[in-house]
Amino acid sequence: MTPDDLAARLDHVGYLPDQGVATAAFLAWRMRRPLLCEGEPGTGKTSLALALARALELPLIRLQCHEGIDAAQALYDWDFPRQLLHLRALEAAGPVDVERAEASLYTRRFLLARPLLRALEEAPCVLLVDEVDRADDEFEAFLLEVLGEHAVTIPELGVVRAETPPLVVLTSNRTRELHDALKRRCLYHWLEHPDLAREIAIVRRRLPGVGERLAEQVASTVRRLRTLDLIKPPGVAETLDWAEALLTLGMTTLDPPAAAATLGAVLKYREDVRRALSAGVLDVPPGSTIGG
Numbered sequence: 001m002t003p004d005d006l007a008a009r010l011d012h013v014g015y016l017p018d019q020g021v022a023t024a025a026f027l028a029w030r031m032r033r034p035l036l037c038e039g040e041p042g043t044g045k046t047s048l049a050l051a052l053a054r055a056l057e058l059p060l061i062r063l064q065c066h067e068g069i070d071a072a073q074a075l076y077d078w079d080f081p082r083q084l085l086h087l088r089a090l091e092a093a094g095p096v097d098v099e100r101a102e103a104s105l106y107t108r109r110f111l112l113a114r115p116l117l118r119a120l121e122e123a124p125c126v127l128l129v130d131e132v133d134r135a136d137d138e139f140e141a142f143l144l145e146v147l148g149e150h151a152v153t154i155p156e157l158g159v160v161r162a163e164t165p166p167l168v169v170l171t172s173n174r175t176r177e178l179h180d181a182l183k184r185r186c187l188y189h190w191l192e193h194p195d196l197a198r199e200i201a202i203v204r205r206r207l208p209g210v211g212e213r214l215a216e217q218v219a220s221t222v223r224r225l226r227t228l229d230l231i232k233p234p235g236v237a238e239t240l241d242w243a244e245a246l247l248t249l250g251m252t253t254l255d256p257p258a259a260a261a262t263l264g265a266v267l268k269y270r271e272d273v274r275r276a277l278s279a280g281v282l283d284v285p286p287g288s289t290i291g292g
Contacts, residue, residue, distance in 0.1 A: 001026070002026070003019070003022045003023040003026040004022070006022050006025060006026045006029070006055065007019070007022035009055035009056070010022065010025075010048075010051050010052070010055050012055070013051050013054040013055050014051065014205055014206060015044070015047060015048065015050075015051030015055075016194075016198055016201055016202055016205065017048070018194075018198070020189060021044075021048065021189060021191065024037075024187055024188075024189040025048065025052060027187055028167060028168075028169070028187050029052075029056070029167050031187070032165045032167075033185070033186060033187050034147055034168035034169070034170055034185065034186040034187070035167075035168065035169050035170070035186060035187050035188075035189065036170045036171075036172065036178070036182070036183060036186035036187065036188050036189070037169060037170065037171050037172070037189050037190075037191055038171075038172045038173075038174050038188070038189075038190050038191070039173070039174075039190055039191035039192065040173065040193065040233065040235070041173050041232070041233075041235055042193070042233075042234065042235010042236055042237050042238060043191040043192060043193055043194075043235060043236065044191055044194075044235075044236055045169075045171040045172075045191055046128065046130055046171055047236075048169065048191075049062075049126055049128040049130075049169035049171070050128070052126050052167065052169065053125075053126040056126070056167070058124055058125050058126050058167065059122060059125045059126070060125065060126045060128060061115050061118050061119045061122065061125055061126070061127050061128070061166070062115060062127075062128045062130060063114075063115035063116060063127070063128065063129045063130065064130050064131065065129065065130060065131045065132050065133075065134045065135040065139070066131075066134050066135070067134055067135070067136070068136070069134075069135050069136075069139055070139065071139075071142055072114070073114060074114050074115060074116050074139070074142075074143070075114050075116045075117050075146070075152060076111055076112060076113055076114055076117045076152075076154065077111075077112045077114065078105075078106070078110055078111065078112065079110045079111070079112050082110055083105045083110050086104065086105065086110070087101065087105070090104075106156035106157070107157075108157065111154070111157070115127070116143075116146055116152070117152065117160065119162070119166045119168075120146075120150065120151065120152060120160050120161065120162040120166070121160060121162075123162040123163065123164045123165060123166040124164045124166065124167070125166045125167070126166065126167045126168075126169065127166040127167070127168045127169070128169050128171070129143065129168065129169070129170040129171070130171050131171055131172065131173060132170045132171065132172050132178065132182075133172040133173060133174060133175045133176050133178060134175065137179070140178065140179060140182055141179075141181075143182070144179075144181055144182050144185065147168055147185065148185055149161075150162045150165040150166075170182075170186065193223075193226065193235070193236070194236065196216075196219055196220065196223060199219040199222070199223070199236065199239060200212075200215045200216050200219045202236060202239075202240070203215040203218065203219060203239060203240060203243050206240055207240065207243050207244055207247060209247050210243050210244075210246075210247050211252055213252065213253055214243065214246060214247070214251065214252055214253055214254060215243060217253060217254035218239060218242050218243045218246065218254055219239060221254060221259065221281060221282070222234050222238065222239045222242070222266060224281050225266065225267070225276055225281060228272075228275055228276060228279055228281070229275070230267070230269070230272045230275060230276075231269045231271055231272050232267070232268055232269055232272060234266045234267065238265065238266040238267075239266070241265045241266065242262060242265045242266040244265075245262045245265040246258060246262060249262070256282050259282040260277070260282055263276065263277075263282070
C-alpha cells in the first residue's frame with residue numbers, strides 16, 4: 001500500500017484527505033508510530049481516526065480526555081462491587097483461607113479494561129486519544145510511557161503487551177502546549193480547514209441531496225465567518241450541519257432570510273451570531289454565490 005492507496009481508501013469511506021494527511025497517516029501506520037494531529041476545532045482530526053478505522057477495517061477504541069482524567073479511567077480498574085460479592089460468597093461457603101481469598105480477588109474476571117488496556121489487548125486496532133491537550137501534565141507523562149512501550153504492568157497480573165501495536169491517533173486543539181517528550185515520539189501533522197473546493201466536495205459527498213450552488217454558497221459563507229473574530233469559528237461539522245438544515249427546509253440557494261433563520265446550525269454563541277449579522281456576511285442578493 002502507498003499513501004495514494006490509503007487516500008483512495010479514505011475517500012471511499014467518505015473522508016477526503018489532502019496529500020499531507022494521507023502521507024502522515026500512512027507513515028504512522030507503517031512505522032508504528034503515534035500520529036499527533038493538531039489544529040483548530042472542526043478541521044477533521046477526530047474524523048480522520050474514525051475514517052482510518054473504517055478504511056483499514058480495524059476496530060476503533062476511543063479515549064476521550066478531559067480535565068482530571070487519571071490512569072484508572074484510561075487504563076484499568078478493579079470491579080470492587082463484584083469483588084465484595086465474591087468475598088461474601090466465600091465466607092458463606094465456610095472457613096476462608098485468607099491468602100487464597102485475596103489472590104482470587106485480583107484475577108482477570110474482576111479487571112475492568114479501560115480504553116488503553118483494551119487497545120493493547122485487542123490490537124491491531126485504531127486507538128483514538130481525543131483532545132489530549134485537555135488532560136494534565138501527569139496524565140500526559142503516563143500516556144507517554146504506555147504508548148512508548150506498547151505495554152503496561154498490572155502488579156497483580158503481570159505485563160500486558162500488544163503483539164501488534166495499535167495505530168494511535170492523538171488529537172489536540174492546542175488549548176495548551178504539549179510537552180516535547182510526547183511530540184518527539186509522535187509523527188506530527190497540523191490540520192488546516194479545507195480549501196473551498198475540498199469543503200464543497202465534502203458537503204456534496206456527505207450530503208448528496210445538496211446541489212452544487214447551495215454547497216458552494218454554504219462553504220463560501222462559512223469561510224467568511226471564519227475570518228471574523230468569533231468565540232467559536234465554525235468547522236467542517238458546522239458546514240455540514242448548515243447545509244443539512246437548509247436541505248431539510250427544501251432550500252436550493254442560500255438567501256439572506258434563510259441564512260439568518262438557520263444561523264444557529266453553524267454558530268453556537270449569541271455574540272458570534274450578532275457579530276456575523278453586523279459584519280454583513282449574510283447580506284447578499286438571493287441566489288448569488290456568497291463570498292466567492
